[in-house]
Amino acid sequence: MALTDGARRKNGWPVDSITQAALGAAMGELLLGRKLGNRALAWGALFGTIPDLDVMLSPFLDTARKLDVHRGLSHSLLFMIAASFGLAGLLQKRWKRDKVSKARAGWFVFLALSTHVLIDCFTVYGTMVFSPFSNYRVGFNNLFIIDLFYTLPLLVTLVWGGFLTKKDPKRLKLCVRGLLISTGYVGLSLGAKFWVSSAFDADLARRKVKFERRMEAPTPFNILLWRSVVDRGDELWIGYRSVFESSSTPVKWVVIPRQREAFATVADTREAKTVDGFSDGWWIARKTATGVWLADMRFGETRSWEKKETVDLRPVFSWLLSYKDEGDRLRTLPRETRNTGEILKRMGGRIFGNREKWEGYPRLTGNPASLPEQLNWED
Numbered sequence: 001m002a003l004t005d006g007a008r009r010k011n012g013w014p015v016d017s018i019t020q021a022a023l024g025a026a027m028g029e030l031l032l033g034r035k036l037g038n039r040a041l042a043w044g045a046l047f048g049t050i051p052d053l054d055v056m057l058s059p060f061l062d063t064a065r066k067l068d069v070h071r072g073l074s075h076s077l078l079f080m081i082a083a084s085f086g087l088a089g090l091l092q093k094r095w096k097r098d099k100v101s102k103a104r105a106g107w108f109v110f111l112a113l114s115t116h117v118l119i120d121c122f123t124v125y126g127t128m129v130f131s132p133f134s135n136y137r138v139g140f141n142n143l144f145i146i147d148l149f150y151t152l153p154l155l156v157t158l159v160w161g162g163f164l165t166k167k168d169p170k171r172l173k174l175c176v177r178g179l180l181i182s183t184g185y186v187g188l189s190l191g192a193k194f195w196v197s198s199a200f201d202a203d204l205a206r207r208k209v210k211f212e213r214r215m216e217a218p219t220p221f222n223i224l225l226w227r228s229v230v231d232r233g234d235e236l237w238i239g240y241r242s243v244f245e246s247s248s249t250p251v252k253w254v255v256i257p258r259q260r261e262a263f264a265t266v267a268d269t270r271e272a273k274t275v276d277g278f279s280d281g282w283w284i285a286r287k288t289a290t291g292v293w294l295a296d297m298r299f300g301e302t303r304s305w306e307k308k309e310t311v312d313l314r315p316v317f318s319w320l321l322s323y324k325d326e327g328d329r330l331r332t333l334p335r336e337t338r339n340t341g342e343i344l345k346r347m348g349g350r351i352f353g354n355r356e357k358w359e360g361y362p363r364l365t366g367n368p369a370s371l372p373e374q375l376n377w378e379d
Helices: 014-036 036-062 063-069 077-094 102-122 148-160 167-209 261-266 270-276 339-349
Strands: 213-218 225-231 233-242 252-258 283-286 291-304 310-322 330-334 359-365 376-379
Touching: 014 036, 014 102, 014 148, 036 102, 036 148, 063 270, 063 330, 077 102, 077 261, 148 167, 148 270, 167 213, 167 225, 213 291, 225 291, 225 339, 233 291, 233 339, 252 359, 261 283, 261 291, 270 291, 270 310, 270 330, 291 339
Parallel strands: 310 359
Antiparallel strands: 213 225, 225 233, 233 252, 252 376, 283 291, 291 310, 310 330
């Protein structure tokens, strides 16, 4: 299960913006705190959220264009540099009485924007850092889009420091401590990813499974349970592993046919090319009466256990692509959130080794034109 950055637009978009604002506020405190006091926190929070203002273009774009634009130019190195040089002089004039130099103002803008982009690069969605020269999406896949263990240390230390005077040296010390704790958590996530990735690789090697590529990402709100997706050409394998499991513990792999023949019927359309590029090819496809159902399997799946000994897997991020060449042919399907509490409860159990309540006979759901599709597995 993964309520990802793709899902946030409907299910609480501002939540991850709190993280971006906190990072920006921390940059404001580091560079401007002793001169501006709490105004530095406010300005930092503002600049820390600016890259995500690309969502304001959404009402004027079709679904495919939205996928192209979000985390695009506004998250690029070019934008960060241009904004830093372009705004440095204006901010220096605004803060003239506070004796903020042009160089310091420019570095503030750059760091507030770049830390936003950096934290986005840690997630699955991918960020076009090199736009407009390249559409390549940078994604390290080591953090979930919302992780309180990362955000809370920043928030607590910034709020605490906000009650102190701008000349109090404790303000800066608190900010640095918050950043060190959060940065340490990022380091732990990278270490956890390296360990589980090696364990997944060992499991596939024992089975003598050949594959083209593989990716791992953490499950929601933690870095203890990880999900792997294996590309075997005509099928994807999906499995989970906890950091508390031995590397010799076998993985239960769910096998999902990709059905390339279904994708081929729309492969030449702009929308299908966009989905293929956005998902980095991690899609599955199914024909419907009016078009093709597409799902990006990087983002995980919600789970339900309504039928005994069976687990229904519903991709979080999916679309319907219509054959009709009119209007917005690509329609984003709504996410399933009605049993989120049950999923999180079972996910907590899975972290500590309770595999039975997490797994079952797998079925693929979410395709509105089809009954649940029985899937195979390897254990």
